[in-house]
Amino acid sequence: MDNERTVTIEMFYTLTCPNCKILKRMLDDVLPQYGNKFQLKKSLANSPMGMVRTMRLGIHSVPTLLIDNKITFRSVPKKEELINTLNSFINN
Numbered sequence: 001m002d003n004e005r006t007v008t009i010e011m012f013y014t015l016t017c018p019n020c021k022i023l024k025r026m027l028d029d030v031l032p033q034y035g036n037k038f039q040l041k042k043s044l045a046n047s048p049m050g051m052v053r054t055m056r057l058g059i060h061s062v063p064t065l066l067i068d069n070k071i072t073f074r075s076v077p078k079k080e081e082l083i084n085t086l087n088s089f090i091n092n
Contacts, residue, residue, distance in 0.1 A: 007038050007089050010066040012045040012059055020063040023076045030082060037090050 013020035044050045065073040
């Protein structure tokens with residue numbers, strides 16, 4: 001039986017945010033090397049549901065990245081930081 005779990009990554013973004021586009025490209029570049037270990041979910045922060053979730057989670061800026069339901073980055077991290085953080089979630 002396969003006991004590997006999929007870790008959820010949730011990115012809060014807005015359509016006009018230039019840093020959100022940078023982070024999305026970085027995730028699109030990095031995540032394929034992890035196969036199905038991570039699931040990326042994108043949430044539009046200024047949609048009605050997104051606004052409720054950002055208020056509930058205390059998110060005041062985008063891009064914000066949650067990994068395993070914990071706020072991990074509140075801006076665009078360096079690529080090495082992102083990779084090191086992702087590795088820490090799969091090596092537990």
